Amino acid sequence: MKETLWRIKKYGVFTIFFVVLSITLFILLIIPIFSILTQENPFIIFDTLFTNFVAEAILTSFYCSFLSTFLAFCLGIPLGYLLARYNFPGKRILDSIVDLPILIPHSVAGILLLAAYGQRGFLGQFFSNFSLSFYDTPWGIVIAMFFVSAPFLIKGARDSFESVSPNIEKAARTLGASRTRTFITITLPIASRGIFTSCVLCWARGISEFGAVYVLAATPLVGSTLVYYEFTGSGLSASRPIAIALILVTLLIFIILKLVQGKSRPITRVI
Amino acid sequence: MLTLEHINKAWDEFQLQDINLEVNESEFFIVLGPSGAGKTLLLELIAGIHYPENGKILFKGKDITHLPPEKRKIGFVFQDYALFPHKRVWQNIEFGLYSRKIPRSEKLKLVSEMMDLIGIADLAKRYPHTLSGGEQQRVALARALIVNPEIFLLDEPLSALDYNMRLKLREEVLKIHKELQITTIYVTHDRMEAFTLADRIAIMNKGQIIQIGTPNEIFRSPKNEFVAQFTGYDNYFEGIARYDSETKLDTIDCGQFEIQVANSREGKVKVFIRPEDVAISLTSPKTSVRNVLPGKIIGIQDQGLIIKLKIELAQNQEIDALITHQSFLDLNINLNSKVFIAIKATAVHIL
Numbered sequence: 001m002k003e004t005l006w007r008i009k010k011y012g013v014f015t016i017f018f019v020v021l022s023i024t025l026f027i028l029l030i031i032p033i034f035s036i037l038t039q040e041n042p043f044i045i046f047d048t049l050f051t052n053f054v055a056e057a058i059l060t061s062f063y064c065s066f067l068s069t070f071l072a073f074c075l076g077i078p079l080g081y082l083l084a085r086y087n088f089p090g091k092r093i094l095d096s097i098v099d100l101p102i103l104i105p106h107s108v109a110g111i112l113l114l115a116a117y118g119q120r121g122f123l124g125q126f127f128s129n130f131s132l133s134f135y136d137t138p139w140g141i142v143i144a145m146f147f148v149s150a151p152f153l154i155k156g157a158r159d160s161f162e163s164v165s166p167n168i169e170k171a172a173r174t175l176g177a178s179r180t181r182t183f184i185t186i187t188l189p190i191a192s193r194g195i196f197t198s199c200v201l202c203w204a205r206g207i208s209e210f211g212a213v214y215v216l217a218a219t220p221l222v223g224s225t226l227v228y229y230e231f232t233g234s235g236l237s238a239s240r241p242i243a244i245a246l247i248l249v250t251l252l253i254f255i256i257l258k259l260v261q262g263k264s265r266p267i268t269r270v271i
Numbered sequence: 272m273l274t275l276e277h278i279n280k281a282w283d284e285f286q287l288q289d290i291n292l293e294v295n296e297s298e299f300f301i302v303l304g305p306s307g308a309g310k311t312l313l314l315e316l317i318a319g320i321h322y323p324e325n326g327k328i329l330f331k332g333k334d335i336t337h338l339p340p341e342k343r344k345i346g347f348v349f350q351d352y353a354l355f356p357h358k359r360v361w362q363n364i365e366f367g368l369y370s371r372k373i374p375r376s377e378k379l380k381l382v383s384e385m386m387d388l389i390g391i392a393d394l395a396k397r398y399p400h401t402l403s404g405g406e407q408q409r410v411a412l413a414r415a416l417i418v419n420p421e422i423f424l425l426d427e428p429l430s431a432l433d434y435n436m437r438l439k440l441r442e443e444v445l446k447i448h449k450e451l452q453i454t455t456i457y458v459t460h461d462r463m464e465a466f467t468l469a470d471r472i473a474i475m476n477k478g479q480i481i482q483i484g485t486p487n488e489i490f491r492s493p494k495n496e497f498v499a500q501f502t503g504y505d506n507y508f509e510g511i512a513r514y515d516s517e518t519k520l521d522t523i524d525c526g527q528f529e530i531q532v533a534n535s536r537e538g539k540v541k542v543f544i545r546p547e548d549v550a551i552s553l554t555s556p557k558t559s560v561r562n563v564l565p566g567k568i569i570g571i572q573d574q575g576l577i578i579k580l581k582i583e584l585a586q587n588q589e590i591d592a593l594i595t596h597q598s599f600l601d602l603n604i605n606l607n608s609k610v611f612i613a614i615k616a617t618a619v620h621i622l
Contacts, residue, residue, distance in 0.1 A: 165351065165353060167349045167351055167353035168353045168354075168355060168356075170315070170318070170320050170340070170347065170349070170353070171347060171349060171353040171354075171355075171411075171414075171415075172355070172366065173319075173320065173339070173340040173341055174318055174319075174320075174340045174341070174343075174345050174346065174347040174415070174424075175341075175366050175367035175414065175415075175418060176341045176367055176369065176370050176418060177341055177366070177369070178339075178341055181369075186355055189357045190355070190356060190357055
């Protein structure tokens with residue numbers, strides 16, 4: 001009792017109140033993950049992980065999301081830079097459009113994509129000239145993941161570029177570096193930490209996508225669609241080990257990436 | 272040799288209007304003005320970071336108005352240092368040598384010579400964020416100078432530093448200029464910095480150049496009210512001038528007192544006096560000083576080394592005087608003490 005009172009005095013009611021609320025939030029997040037883990041026999045999870053169709057689906061998730069992140073990187077880095085450095089008419093509208101995929105339900109995103117990339121859609125017809133089809137193909141998965149996850153990369157890149165002082169770029173220019181050289185040797189390396197984080201986020205968001213992928217390209221199966229099929233076809237007990245396997249592998253890779261990032265040199269802004 | 276002709280530029284909230292400037296070879300040229308005057312924008316136009324809407328920039332007779340910064344042979348030093356945070360000190364300095372067609376060993380030699388010149392050799396392997404402000408600005412100086420710039424541009428390089436470091440680096444900048452004889456354009460809002468460093472000063476306000484001259488011209492004969500106030504003529508009166516051809520002095524009637532000035536103007540004038548030029552005594556001084564007026568102390572502000580006194584000359588007519596702490600103690604004055612002020616006729620500036 002005395003101890004508790006002493007703590008309240010030390011940290012203040014305000015801080016303690018916020019800590020209690022934060023713990024509540026954390027419990028709400030962590031309980032579903034823990035409960036599903038405790039409900040399953042670890043050996044079954046292990047077996048599931050190495051079942052062919054499960055491993056294949058998880059692998060498809062990973063490489064499709066990787067390709068969509070790559071696409072988002074190539075197109076999102078320039079956009080992020082423009083948004084960070086220039087003011088132009090319609091910038092706010094452009095900003096809202098970038099946010100749009102985050103705002104709309106992902107089943108709706110899937111329907112939008114189907115309308116555009118389907119056999120009768122404008123882009124679908126255009127790409128069919130190169131015998132590229134999106135309906136129920138890996139390319140459809142990539143496009144669906146790209147649509148919902150690119151905003152994370154664009155916004156992440158924009159914020160990272162904004163944190164690079166324009167004076168640093170000006171200094172490089174006055175020292176004889178062209179715009180391209182300044183961007184590649186100065187701006188990009190300084191922003192790289194933030195950009196790497198947003199790439200990881202973009203990639204993870206792609207793996208976690210279900211709605212848009214399901215509508216545009218329900219096959220081949222990825223992790224999220226596989227879990228859904230198993231659940232509707234055979235029920236909770238059949239889908240649960242796959243769900244856990246997916247969680248564990250994703251978590252593992254996420255932790256590895258965080259460690260890799262943590263090891264890279266911290267760059268403190270110079271003010 | 273660097274000439275700006277009729278430069279106009281609007282950018283962000285700044286607007287430069289009809290800037291005309293000529294900076295001579297090896298000159299230490301200072302642009303002095305309050306914040307928001309457009310000084311930085313002017314410097315960035317010279318650097319090529321922005322291009323003017325119209326007008327011309329000539330360097331050694333060549334039109335460089337639209338030349339990109341990397342082709343201008345300039346060195347630029349920023350207020351926030353703008354070092355590359357992901358490069359070590361020696362790599363920061365080496366950056367400008369990239370396009371130089373010399374062997375790597377030669378480059379490294381140049382880098383270490385430059386670090387010796389600026390006195391930062393022991394910092395070579397450190398990262399910028401581990402350095403103090405003064406050290407960072409030294410690195411920035413070295414980095415800018417290594418490209419052998421023909422024009423050296425400095426944008427308030429010392430204003431983020433503490434007072435002692437500022438004085439120290441001021442000396443160093445002056446030493447570098449003497450040694451390398453680079454044409455230098457230095458932007459500041461600090462009038463003391465301007466006075467001690469400059470060969471010539473341009474006073475800037477609201478996007479316009481108000482006056483260009485040597486430090487003495489600027490600080491002794493300001494062209495208008497703005498320059499007078501910005502250069503420290505804190506005392507201001509209005510009056511009517513009469514010229515006396517016998518004494519060859521103006522007598523200015525300020526209503527309840529008169530001031531004599533070495534000038535020959537007639538009619539309505541504005542009178543400016545520096546608080547440093549106002550001497551204080553307890554009895555009427557027996558000197559040749561023309562202006563001796565009685566007054567009463569109505570304010571004492573201790574500024575540490577110096578003391579600012581506010582003296583009432585007449586109803587609603589006050590004058591500020593600066594005296595040293597020692598003379599304040601010697602005079603033994605207090606609020607409401609009766610004193611005499613003395614001002615030389617040559618110390619009064621009228622417009």
